Amino acid sequence: MPKTPLYSAHLRDGQLSVTRTPANTPDVTAAGCLIWRLNEGKLEVLVIHRPNYDDWSWPKGKQDPGETVAETAIREVSEEVNLQVTLGVPLAVTKYKVRGGNKEVFYWAAEAPVGSKAKADEGEVDELRWVSISQARKLLTNKSDRQPLDVLEKLAEESALATRPVIIVRHAKAKPRSSWSAAEGERPLAATGKRQAISVCRLLEAWRPEKVYSSPWVRCMQTVISYNKSTGVPIKEKPALTEAAHKRSPKKAGKVVESLFEKSNPVALCTHRPVLPTVLEVLAKHCNKTLAGHLPEKDPYLAPGEMLVLQVSRRNPSQVVSLEQIKPFAD
DSSP states (O other): OOOOOOEEEEETTSSOEEEEOGGGOOSEEEEEEEEEEEETTEEEEEEEEETTTTEEEOSEEEOOTTOOHHHHHHHHHHHHHOOOOOOOOEEEEEEEEETTEEEEEEEEEEEOOTTOOOOOOTTTOSEEEEEOHHHHHHHOSSGGGHHHHHHHHHHHHTTOSSEEEEEEEEOOOBOOGGGOOSOGGGOOBOHHHHHHHHHHHHHHTTTOOSEEEEOSSHHHHHHHHHHHHHHOOOEEEOGGGSHHHHHHOHHHHHHHHHHGGGOSSOEEEEEOGGGHHHHHHHHHHHSOHHHHTTSOOSTTSSOTTOEEEEEEESSSTTOEEEEEEEOOOOO
8 A cells, every 4th residue: 555645734823734644644535625716706615416425515535546635636626526626725634434444534725717617527426506605504414524614714704715826846856976976967866756756747736836947957857847748837947946056145046936926826946955945944934933833944854856835825925825745646
């Protein structure tokens, strides 16, 4: 059985703070989304009816082998309601007993894509409804499903539901320095790193960054090139993010990171372990004390291929709403 990758999620108000490792993974893991839209200025959420259970619930389902929880949520939404969403703010992790033991369901907010139309999966879902928050609360069959709804409602009231991701990726595992005699910037990924890079691509697709900034050194470019090939999103090389340039001028690397908060679209950045302290210093300035306290503090900060996902308010670009840390799955 493959191990579940490390995942953690935290909200700025502390309402959600969860960390999962192989040691505390439940017997059954599932994931899903609360899909929302504004209809003539009014907030609506999508609820589904499952005939096999005769209940009203959210689009969700069990984690497949080889998936991260983020990938599970995206896949299940696509299968059950035929929508290709991107993940927004993590909302809650509900817990309850099932026949297989302890079960946890990870939920994210996800804005309905503009112009899309939800369609029920005939095998598992026989009815969809766009309803108000109060209507959803009355319709939902299981009390635990109201937990992520309460968080979503609070975010909406605080104008913090509409967000964009800022993603930091440490490059995947490279060949050892001791076995490489050519230029340091040309040191490539190891075989394990190449597998990790494919997983990084799959995971990035859960948030769909529209711009990717990377150190031009080979191991960073190899980490994100699969995402470029699968989506067409260009990679912009930033020499200030290399180890050598950062050693000469950490401030220049910091300016590149700072620029991520000046954008209006989803964005990702790929760099090296020695650059991460500067990256984290900039991120901390944009987080409140609660979120800043959950940023990695010790070397190596992130494992090879691991990433941080910050959801930034679209209305207030200086406001970070949530912080996630997640490893891509790789055998």
